[in-house]
Each structure stands twice: as C-alpha cells, then as structure tokens.
Amino acid sequence: MAFIPHTEADVAAMLAAIGARSIEDLFAEIPPSLRVSSLAGVPEELNEMEIGRLMSERAAQDGTPLSFLGAGAYEHHIPAAVWAITTRGEFYSAYTPYQAEASQGTLQTTYEFQTMIARLTGMEVANASMYDGASATAEAALMAVRANRKSKSARILVPTTLHPHYRRVAVAMASNQGLRFEELPYCTVEGVTLPASLGKYAGEDVTALLIQQPNFFGRLEDVDALTDWAHERGTLVIAVVNPTSLALLKPPGGWGSRGADIAVGEGQPLGVPLSSGGPYFGFMTTRMEYVRQMPGRIVGRTLDTTGREGFTLTLQAREQHIRRAKATSNICTNQGLLMTAATIYLSLMGPQGLTRTAAASHARSRELVAALVRTPGVRLAFSGPCFHEAVLLLDRPVAPVLKALAARGILGGLDLAPYYPELGPALLVCATETKTAADLERYRASLSEAMQAARAA
Amino acid sequence: MPTREKVIFEYSQPGRGASDQWPHYVGVAPLADLPAKLRRSAAPELPEVGELEAVRHFTRLSQLNFSIDTHFYPLGSCTMKYNPRACNQYAMLPQFLARHPLAPESHGQGFLACMYELQEMLKEVTGMQGVALSPMAGAHGEFAGVAMIRAYHRARGDLKRNEIIVPEAAHGTNPATATMCGCVVREIPVNAAGDVDLAALKAAVGPNTAGIMLTNPSTLGVFERGIEEVARVVHDAGGLLYYDGANLNAILGKVRPGDMGFDCLHMNLHKTFSTPHGGGGPGAGAVGVAARLAPFLPLPVVDREGERYRWLTESEMPQSIGRLSAFMGNAGVLLRAYIYMRLLGRDGMRAVGEYATLNANYLLKRLRDAGFEAAYPERRAGHEFIVTLRRQAREFNVTAMDFAKRLLDLGFHAPTTYFPLIVPECLLIEPTETESREMLDAFVAAMSQILEEARQEPERVRSAPHTMPVRRLDDVRAARHLDLTWTPTTQH
Numbered sequence: 002m003a004f005i006p007h008t009e010a011d012v013a014a015m016l017a018a019i020g021a022r023s024i025e026d027l028f029a030e031i032p033p034s035l036r037v038s039s040l041a042g043v044p045e046e047l048n049e050m051e052i053g054r055l056m057s058e059r060a061a062q063d064g065t066p067l068s069f070l071g072a073g074a075y076e077h078h079i080p081a082a083v084w085a086i087t088t089r090g091e092f093y094s095a096y097t098p099y100q101a102e103a104s105q106g107t108l109q110t111t112y113e114f115q116t117m118i119a120r121l122t123g124m125e126v127a128n129a130s131m132y133d134g135a136s137a138t139a140e141a142a143l144m145a146v147r148a149n150r151k152s153k154s155a156r157i158l159v160p161t162t163l164h165p166h167y168r169r170v171a172v173a174m175a176s177n178q179g180l181r182f183e184e185l186p187y188c189t190v191e192g193v194t195l196p197a198s199l200g201k202y203a204g205e206d207v208t209a210l211l212i213q214q215p216n217f218f219g220r221l222e223d224v225d226a227l228t229d230w231a232h233e234r235g236t237l238v239i240a241v242v243n244p245t246s247l248a249l250l251k252p253p254g255g256w257g258s259r260g261a262d263i264a265v266g267e268g269q270p271l272g273v274p275l276s277s278g279g280p281y282f283g284f285m286t287t288r289m290e291y292v293r294q295m296p297g298r299i300v301g302r303t304l305d306t307t308g309r310e311g312f313t314l315t316l317q318a319r320e321q322h323i324r325r326a327k328a329t330s331n332i333c334t335n336q337g338l339l340m341t342a343a344t345i346y347l348s349l350m351g352p353q354g355l356t357r358t359a360a361a362s363h364a365r366s367r368e369l370v371a372a373l374v375r376t377p378g379v380r381l382a383f384s385g386p387c388f389h390e391a392v393l394l395l396d397r398p399v400a401p402v403l404k405a406l407a408a409r410g411i412l413g414g415l416d417l418a419p420y421y422p423e424l425g426p427a428l429l430v431c432a433t434e435t436k437t438a439a440d441l442e443r444y445r446a447s448l449s450e451a452m453q454a455a456r457a458a
Numbered sequence: 459m460p461t462r463e464k465v466i467f468e469y470s471q472p473g474r475g476a477s478d479q480w481p482h483y484v485g486v487a488p489l490a491d492l493p494a495k496l497r498r499s500a501a502p503e504l505p506e507v508g509e510l511e512a513v514r515h516f517t518r519l520s521q522l523n524f525s526i527d528t529h530f531y532p533l534g535s536c537t538m539k540y541n542p543r544a545c546n547q548y549a550m551l552p553q554f555l556a557r558h559p560l561a562p563e564s565h566g567q568g569f570l571a572c573m574y575e576l577q578e579m580l581k582e583v584t585g586m587q588g589v590a591l592s593p594m595a596g597a598h599g600e601f602a603g604v605a606m607i608r609a610y611h612r613a614r615g616d617l618k619r620n621e622i623i624v625p626e627a628a629h630g631t632n633p634a635t636a637t638m639c640g641c642v643v644r645e646i647p648v649n650a651a652g653d654v655d656l657a658a659l660k661a662a663v664g665p666n667t668a669g670i671m672l673t674n675p676s677t678l679g680v681f682e683r684g685i686e687e688v689a690r691v692v693h694d695a696g697g698l699l700y701y702d703g704a705n706l707n708a709i710l711g712k713v714r715p716g717d718m719g720f721d722c723l724h725m726n727l728h729k730t731f732s733t734p735h736g737g738g739g740p741g742a743g744a745v746g747v748a749a750r751l752a753p754f755l756p757l758p759v760v761d762r763e764g765e766r767y768r769w770l771t772e773s774e775m776p777q778s779i780g781r782l783s784a785f786m787g788n789a790g791v792l793l794r795a796y797i798y799m800r801l802l803g804r805d806g807m808r809a810v811g812e813y814a815t816l817n818a819n820y821l822l823k824r825l826r827d828a829g830f831e832a833a834y835p836e837r838r839a840g841h842e843f844i845v846t847l848r849r850q851a852r853e854f855n856v857t858a859m860d861f862a863k864r865l866l867d868l869g870f871h872a873p874t875t876y877f878p879l880i881v882p883e884c885l886l887i888e889p890t891e892t893e894s895r896e897m898l899d900a901f902v903a904a905m906s907q908i909l910e911e912a913r914q915e916p917e918r919v920r921s922a923p924h925t926m927p928v929r930r931l932d933d934v935r936a937a938r939h940l941d942l943t944w945t946p947t948t949q950h
Contacts, residue, residue, distance in 0.1 A: 002805070002806060002809040002813070003542075003801050003802050003803075003806050003809075004539070004540050004542060004732075004802075004891075004892045005809055005813045005891050005892065006892070006893075006894040007813060007816075007894070007895065011894070011895045012816065014895070015816055015817075015820040015895060016816075018820055018823055018824065019816075019819050019820055019823050020823075021819070024812045024813075024815070024816055027812075027815045027816060027819055027838060028712055028713075028815065028838075029838065030680070030681045030683055030837070030838050031681050031683075031709075031712070031713055032683070032685075032686065034686075035685075035686070035713050035717050035718055036712065036713060037585070037711070037712065037713060037714050037717065039804070040582050040583060040711060040804040040807055040808070041582070041804070042578060042579065042581070042582030043579050043582050043583065043799065043803065043804040043807055044579075044800065044803060044804065045803045045804065045805075046800070046801060046802055046803025046804075046805065046806050047800050047801060047803065048801070049542075049544045049801065052544060052548060052797055052800050052801055053544065053547075053548055055800070056548035056549075056551060056572075056797065057548070057551060058568070059568030059569065059571060059572060060551040060552070060553035060554050060568055061553065061568070062567050062568035063553045063554070063557055063561075063565055063566055063567065063568045063569055064553060064565060065552065065553055065556050066561070066565055068556075068558050068561070070558040070560050070561065072560055073784055073785075074558060074559050074560070074784075074785065076556070076558070078479065078481070080476065080479045080509075082509060082512065082513050084550070086513065086516045086517060086520065088546060089517070089520045090525050090526070090527025090528060091520035091521060091523040091524075091525045091527065091528060092520050092523065092525070092736065092737055093525070093527070093541065093546070093734045093736060094525040094526035094527045094538075094541050094734050094735065095523045095524065095525040095526075095735065095736070095737040096531065096533055096536055096538060096735045096737070096738070096871075097735070097737070097738040097739075098737065098738065099533075099874075100524070100862065100863075100866065100871065100872050101928070101931050102863065102866055102923050102926040102927070102928055102929070102930065102931070103523065103524040103529075103866050103871060103872075103923075103926060104522075104523055104524065104737070105519075105522040105523070105926075105927045105928060106518075106519040106520050106521065106522035106523035106737075107519075107523055107737035107738065109463065109465070109519055109522070110516070110519055110737075112465070112942070112943075112944065113465060113466050113467075113944070115942055115943055116465075116467065116943040116944045117504055117505075119942075119943045120502050120503045120504065120943075121502045121504070125943075126940075126942045126943065127942075127943070129738065130738075130739070132594040132595065132598060132740075132783065132788075133594065133783055133784050133785075134784055135781070135783055135784035136594070136598070136782065136783060136784075143638075164784065166781055166784045166785070167784060169780050169781040170780070170781050170782060170783065170784065172780060173605070173756070173779055173780030173781055173782055174601065174638075174782065177605060177608065177638065177639045177640035178637075178638065178639075178640050179640065221492070221493075221496050224496070225495065247498065247502065248498065248501065248502060249489065249492065249497060249498055250492070250496055250497065250498055251495075251496055251497060251498055251499075252498060252502075255498075255499075267784065274550075274555035274556070274790075275555065275556060275557060275558050275559065276554060276555050276557065276789055276790040277554070277557045277558075277559050277561075277566070277569055277785070277786050277789035277790070278559030278783070278784070278785025278786035278787065278789050279559075279594065279740070279783065279785060279786060279787055279788040279789045279790060279791070280594070280739075280740035280788040280789075280790050280791055281784075282740075289940070292940070292942070298738065299942060300942070301936040301937070301940055301941055301942050302936070302941040302942075302944075303931050303932050303933070303935045303936035303939075303941070304931070304932050304935060305928040305929040305930060305931050305932065306921075306929045306930050306932070307929050309462065309928055309929070310462070310928075311927070311928035311931045312931075313931045313933055313936050315933065315936040315937050315940070315942075316937055316940075318937075320630075321597070321630040321631050321633075321634035322629075322630040322631075322877070323630070324630075324634070325630045325633040325634060325643075326633035326634060326636065326637045326643040327637070328630070328634040328637070330634065330638065331597040331600065331601060331631050331634035331635040331637075331638050332595070332597055332598075333595065333596065333597045333630075333631050334595035334596060334597065334728065334735070334738065334739040334740070334741040335595070335738050335739040335740075336594075336736075336738075336739045336740045337735075337736045337737040337738030337739045337740075338734070338736025338737060338738075338739065338740060339736075339739075339740060341516075341736070341737065344516075345512065345516050347504050347505075348466055348504070348505050348507055348512045348515070348516075349476040349479050349509060349512050350476070350479060350480070350504070351474075351475040351476070351504050351505060351506045351507070352501035352502055352503065352504045352506065353475050353477075353480060353501070353506075354475060354476065354477070354479055354480040355502065355504065356501055357480045357481050357484050358480070358481055360484040360485065360489060361481040361483055361484045361485065363485070363489070363492075364483070364484055364485020364486070365485070367485070367491070368485070386491050386492055386493060386496070388492075403562070404562075407562055407564055407565065412558065412561055412562070412565065415560055434481040434483075
C-alpha cells in the first residue's frame with residue numbers, strides 16, 4: 002500500500018499487542034449504519050511512473066504561451082537557488098514552529114523576512130505572512146477598525162482603482178463583522194483617485210482609506226495628498242503595494258507627512274511562480290503602536306536560559322489558539338514556505354538586483370505600450386505615470402482580439418470589460434524584465450494582424 | 459545539530475551581490491517619467507551577499523529544523539505524514555508553474571482537469587454534493603463554511619440565527635471563525651467519556667442557532683458516538699452541522715461526514731492529503747457542502763461541459779458568498795493533493811484511515827504498558843490519543859512541557875502539548891499511517907527513558923533540551939522587549 006510500511010507480520014504483532022482481532026475491530030465504536038462500503042468515485046491507484054506520465058501530458062496540454070498578463074500576478078525571473086533550498090525537506094516538511102528549539106531555521110528565516118519586508122515598505126513591523134494580497138487587504142481593514150479607536154463607523158473607503166478581486170474579497174471576508182466598504186470613483190481621464198472626490202466625506206466618521214500603489218491600472222496615485230487628507234481627519238491609511246515597485250517608488254512608511262498606518266500586498270513577485278494563482282503569500286506591516294492589533298504569526302528574538310540569542314513566536318495572545326473567540330483573526334496556517342522563498346529571493350537580489358528588476362520591468366512595459374499604440378485602433382487610456390502595466394483602449398471589443406492572439410500563442414493581457422465597462426473596450430497589459438525586445442515585437446506584429454483581421458471580418 | 463547561524467544582514471557587504479540574477483537591460487533613462495515625489499529616495503536596505511553565501515546561510519538555517527523528512531513528528535491534530543516527493547515534482551512542472559491565474563481556459567485544460575477531478579474525488583470521500591477548492595487553509599475553509607451557513611439562513615429570511623455552538627475542547631480556530639463571521643459563540647461541555655454532553659446541547663439549541671462546529675473524531679481523539687443524535691437535535695432546531703476536517707485522516711475511507719449528517723465541512727489538504735506544511739503553510743482548506751448549501755459555495759468553482767473544463771461565472775452562482783482569494787487559492791497545493799489522491803487510489807484511501815488508527819492504538823497500548831496514563835482509557839483511539847502526565851507532574855514535578863522538550867534531545871519532535879485545554883498536563887499524540895512499527899517502538903523507548911529520568915534525575919528533564927541549537931527560550935522577554943526586526947545596533 003502506498004506510503005504504508007507495514008508488513009503482514011507487523012500488523013499481526015500490533016493487533017496482538019492491542020488485543021484486537023482485526024483492524025476492523027478498531028472501528029467498533031462507529032455505528033455500523035454510518036460505515037461506507039466503497040469509494041467508487043475514486044479511481045484505482047496509479048504508481049509514480051504513471052502519475053508522472055499523466056501530469057506531464059496535462060502540463061503539456063496547457064503549454065507555455067508568451068504572456069503579457071499582470072493584474073496582480075507577475076512573471077519575474079526566479080533564481081534557481083530559491084526553490085532548490087525552499088524545497089529542502091527541513092523547510093518543506095516542517096510544521097508551524099511551535100517547538101522553538103526544534104524550529105530555529107524557520108523562526109530565524111521569518112525574522113529575516115520581517116526585517117526585509119519592514120525595510121522594503123518603510124514600516125516598523127511585519128508579520129510572518131497572510132494567505133495572499135487580497136486576504137491581507139481584508140484583514141488590514143478589520144485591523145484598522147480595531148486600531149482606530151476614535152472611529153465608531155467601521156466605514157472603509159475603497160477606491161475603484163483597487164484590484165476588483167481584492168474589493169470582492171474584502172467584502173466577503175469583513176462585511177459579516179459589520180464593516181462597510183464604500184467605493185470611491187476614479188478619474189476616467191487620468192485613471193487615478195482624485196483627492197477632490199473625497200470632499201463629500203468632509204466632517205464624516207471614516208475609519209480607514211485604502212490606497213493601492215501602483216493602482217490596478219498600473220497608474221500612480223497621489224499617495225501623499227491622499228494620506229494627508231485621511232490623517233487630517235482621523236482616518237487611518239491602508240497601503241496596498243507591489244513589493245517589486247517599492248525598489249523605485251516611495252515606500253508607504255514615507256507617504257504624506259506621517260506615512261501609512263498599515264501596508265499590505267501580494268508577495269508573489271518575490272520569487273514565487275505564477276502557478277495558476279497560488280500558493281502566493283500576503284505581507285502585512287504596521288506601526289509598532291498597532292502591533293497588538295495585527296493578525297497572524299510574529300517572530301521575535303529573545304534569549305535562552307543560558308543567555309544565548311534565539312527566536313520564538315511572540316505576542317501569541319493575539320491569536321486564535323490562545324484567545325479563541327476574541328482573537329484578532331482566525332488565521333492559523335499561513336504561507337510560511339512562500340515567505341521562505343521570498344526571503345531567499347530578496348537575499349539574492351539585494352538592493353541592486355531588486356532595483357534593476359523594477360527598472361527593467363518599468364522600461365519594458367513603456368516600450369510595450371509605445372509599440373502597441375502604433376497599431377491603428379489602439380491608444381493609451383490614461384495620461385500620467387505608470388509602473389509596469391498600463392491600460393490600452395481598442396476601437397473594437399477586446400475579447401475576440403485576445404482570442405485571436407491566444408491562437409497565436411500570445412496571452413495579450415486582461416479584458417477589462419467585466420470589471421470596468423464604463424471604459425469601453427479596454428485592455429490591461431503588463432511587461433516585466435522577462436520580456437525581450439523580440440517578445441514585444443512579436444506581440445506588436447500579432448496584435449496588428451489580429452486587429453486587421455477583425456476589421457476585415 | 460548545528461548551532462547558531464548569523465543573521466543574513468551580518469554577512470552583508472556594500473557592493474556585493476548575486477549579480478548573475480540581475481537583469482542586464484534596464485532601458486534608456488527608464489525612470490524619467492516617474493515624478494520625484496513618488497520615487498524612493500534611497501535603495502531598500504536589503505542584504506548584499508554573494509550567491510554562495512546566501513545558499514550556505516539558508517541551507518544551514520534549514521538544518522536547524524526538525525521536519526518529517528528528518529524526524530518522527532507525532533504532533534497531534536496536525537497529521538504529519540510523509541509528503542511524497544512525486545507530489546512536489548509533478549506539481550512543479552514548468553507549464554504548471556508558468557501558468558498565469560488569469561490565463562484563458564483554452565490554456566488551462568490540463569490544470570482544470572486536475573482541479574475538476576480533485577473536486578469529484580473530495581466529494582466522494584466526504585459524502586458531499588458540492589466542493590470548492592479556493593480556501594487557502596483550514597481556518598479559511600472554516601470561514602467559508604460558517605459564512606455559507608449564515609448565507610443559507612439569511613436567504614430563507616431566518617435572520618435571527620447567529621449563534622454557533624462549539625464543544626469546549628474545539629480547536630481555537632472554531633470560535634475565532636464564528637466571531638469573524640459575525641456570530642456569537644456558545645460553548646458546550648463534553649462528558650466524562652469524551653462525547654458531547656447531549657443534555658447541554660439540547661439546552662443550547664434554539665431559534666438563534668445557526669449551527670454547530672464539530673471535529674469527529676473529536677479533539678480528544680475519540681469518535682463522537684452520539685453523532686447521529688447530535689445531528690438530529692441540531693437539525694430539529696433548524697441549525698446546520700459543520701465538520702472541522704482536521705481529523706479526517708482517522709476515518710478516511712471508513713465513514714463519511716456527509717453520512718454522519720454534516721451539511722458542510724472543510725478538509726485540511728495539508729493534513730489528510732499530505733501536502734507539505736512548509737514550516738507554517740501553505741495549506742489548502744477546500745470546502746464541501748450538502749446540496750442545500752451548494753448555491754453558496756465560494757468562487758471560483760470548476761465545471762465540466764462535455765470534454766471542456768471551465769470556471770463557473772458569478773452570474774451562474776449569484777448566491778455565492780463571494781471570493782476569498784485574489785485568484786484560485788493555493789493551486790499548487792491543490793495539484794499536490796490531486797497527485798497524492800491518484801497515487802493512493804480508492805484502496806489507498808481506506809488504508810489511510812485503517813493504518814492511522816492501527817498505529818495510534820498500538821502506540822497508545824504500548825505507552826500505557828510503559829506506565830503512561832490515557833486520558834480516555836475506556837475508549838478506542840482514533841488516529842490520535844491523549845496521554846495525561848498529571849501523575850508525573852504531581853509525583854516528580856516534571857510537566858508535559860518538560861517531557862516534550864526532552865523528547866527533542868532524543869530525536870523526536872514533541873507531540874502537541876496542553877491541547878485540548880480540558881485535559882491537564884496532556885500530550886496529544888498522532889503517529890500517522892506512514893510510520894513503521896519500529897519507529898513507534900523507538901518512541902515508546904524514548905518516553906520510557908524520560909519517565910525513568912523523571913524518577914531518577916528529574917532536573918535533567920526539567921532543564922531539557924540539552925542538545926538543540928538553543929535551550930528553552932524566554933517567551934516573556936520576547937513579548938516584553940519586542941525585537942521583531944534586525945538592526946545593526948540590536949543588543950541583548
């Protein structure tokens with residue numbers, strides 16, 4: 002039997018020791034009426050060779066198209082060492098580090114991760130990861146309600162330039178606790194949230210303002226003005242940021258005159274493969290004054306009984322296994338292994354590598370946009386600076402164009418029609434450092450053909 | 459084991475780096491269009507180390523861990539079974555890793571086929587009618603489940619039902635989840651035999667009952683014998699039953715939660731279906747539901763039309779509780795679980811429950827023979843069991859925590875300690891089906907040695923561990939003098 006080492010002699014000896022006649026006897030406390038006779042819906046077993054063949058065929062079926070999709074998940078180079086080390090059994094098959102003395106590797110890696118993420122975001126403290134960027138955003142809204150004691154409204158302002166899936170996750174995960182999410186419109190010319198649009202909230206109790214930088218369109222928001230507006234009125238600021246972009250862009254800790262209060266984001270760009278959407282990890286940072294309101298695990302450095310330094314889980318009184326119904330969150334298992342990968346990635350990239358990665362991604366996306374807008378019927382949607390993705394407007398529906406591109410082995414970006422119908426036929430495109438000039442030209446030429454074919458049809 | 463490893467920042471030298479990993483091309487004046495006020499003023503202070511330094515550092519750190527691949531890890535309620543390497547290798551095929559979450563269905567038929575078949579297999583082994591895969595951990599699945607229960611009552615106009623009943627021995631995530639879903643928690647006791655106190659349950663249910671959250675076998679390691687009666691009482695009161703799948707390994711292929719009367723459950727794929735715990739995650743907390751809750755499943759869900767696989771759209775599931783993840787949840791974890799289930803097949807599934815139970819009962823018997831006290835001596839163990847060291851604590855002043863730490867010295871990861879909270883000085887021990895009889899015997903020998911030490915030289919046990927990279931850590935100091943990020947001046 003797969004992965005079960007028992008011989009018949011073992012089973013006989015073990016049953017004899019227990020004093021049972023058969024394995025079946027061990028289930029005697031279960032009412033017979035509940036016993037299941039067969040699992041017909043589960044196929045017969047495969048051996049490793051057979052599953053290898055099946056999975057290789059399935060993977061080949063999906064192919065490796067040339068992708069210009071971004072929208073919250075980004076293709077970046079991943080150093081070979083990252084996953085060679087991350088999948089070492091000692092990291093891969095360990096549990097949550099409850100026994101600190103037997104888990105110093107995971108604990109110290111987490112401490113190093115917390116340090117790197119705090120430095121990258123310009124914030125004071127980080128936790129050991131959340132599930133993904135969207136759930137981290139939802140948890141940040143819940144945390145803001147706990148942290149902003151002066152506010153009683155549990156109202157959270159959410160720009161519509163925040164990733165549409167993040168907005169939905171926030172509603173799904175937080176509205177049962179009475180949080181109200183109110184959407185802020187964006188300027189359809191510039192593709193950003195205008196501070197002037199906040200005027201209607203003058204004098205009202207607002208718990209927190211979410212700001213995504215760069216926003217879902219890739220555009221850069223006026224984070225200083227938005228942050229100061231919020232702070233002047235007792236509203237906390239939750240930053241949602243792309244970690245790669247932070248090598249170039251002002252970190253949330255430096256937004257406005259006081260900096261953001263909580264910063265979260267999707268950690269996937271830091272060494273985690275796209276993998277159909279996960280596993281990724283969310284990161285979460287805040288000011289020291291709010292650390293006891295933060296959900297998730299936190300590692301601290303301390304001393305052992307002989308005065309040697311060591312690492313341990315700390316501030317556990319916030320967590321579900323201690324506080325139960327009064328915990329900051331129900332989160333238990335997080336995304337530890339992905340956090341490990343990110344820590345190795347950031348160590349290999351360092352300040353120079355991450356900065357070059359961000360700059361190269363930014364350059365390639367600008368070149369992509371410049372090339373694509375030369376195509377008749379394609380123009381840039383918004384004026385003003387972007388980071389590594391942008392919205393294009395087409396003179397015809399996007400979906401058939403994307404389908405024609407896909408038939409040529411190119412994933413041309415995300416059709417925004419389901420999300421932002423008011424923009425008309427709009428396409429979100431992304432290029433990172435992984436794209437070459439030849440890749441961009443291939444996309445341009447294919448788009449040109451697809452648009453011509455569509456016009457002729 | 460190796461001892462202390464420096465913090466990576468202590469290796470850092472300005473100007474050093476793994477330059478082979480960095481892009482050559484950064485464009486022409488690439489930053490000219492980024493306004494200065496939106497720019498970062500100085501590069502982030504990340505470590506500057508060579509590739510070999512980084513590889514050695516993290517390899518050494520890994521060596522400071524216990525893991526399934528290196529040690530017996532009988533951590534109760536966590537199902538630390540072997541994580542087959544094939545699951546990792548074939549989930550990490552290049553095309554799977556490269557697939558963007560928003561790639562069209564035309565470029566994901568292979569992946570979607572695996573997800574669809576996984577949904578179908580999970581329905582079969584749980585006796586449920588619908589499955590959604592996107593919740594990313596057990597607690598996330600619990601959230602989905604309780605949110606579905608709430609949505610179900612609301613959709614019927616039954617707006618008062620906001621109470622969730624949990625046994626006092628439940629996992630902490632259960633009451634925490636109820637709170638996250640805006641519910642009120644009502645705890646009920648278990649009786650001396652470890653079953654739910656039916657009288658207390660009957661007194662607790664009423665017109666405000668949204669549902670009950672149960673683990674079965676319970677966190678006490680025993681099968682809830684009154685489960686059919688529990689289901690009747692809760693259903694008669696208008697509530698629903700939620701199954702916490704943390705202990706599904708015990709009954710896999712033997713009994714199905716759907717047949718016991720549960721309406722909704724999550725499965726910890728990182729327990730029962732052997733995806734790695736990764737030092738704290740990722741997990742996957744797929745949820746299963748009876749037919750009446752199927753309209754409320756979280757998105758996305760995979761469907762099949764003829765030979766094509768596709769995502770169900772939001773307009774096809776208007777009553778869904780919504781999205782709980784930016785994309786598909788932990789797809790790579792789901793692939794690992796899929797591969798594991800195909801490797802086991804239907805007979806292998808049954809063997810999991812059988813041999814996990816055999817190992818637990820054998821280990822319990824041998825430990826009792828060696829002088830340890832079972833918390834529920836009259837009961838058959840499920841896949842795990844509780845030993846209470848209250849006598850040793852009284853006689854030798856040696857606690858369950860001391861035993862746990864001494865086990866580390868002897869090369870065994872400790873069982874779960876001090877959970878469930880209702881049993882004093884307890885160890886919750888779960889050997890899993892993948893351990894050999896010899897390993898179980900070795901664990902008994904280690905426990906016996908510690909018991910003898912507790913009699914002869916208790917200080918040796920009380921001051922354990924002696925051979926680990928660090929001795930016992932000062933948790934109070936850690937919480938009082940918060941040192942959560944490294945700075946060059948950090949001093950102790």
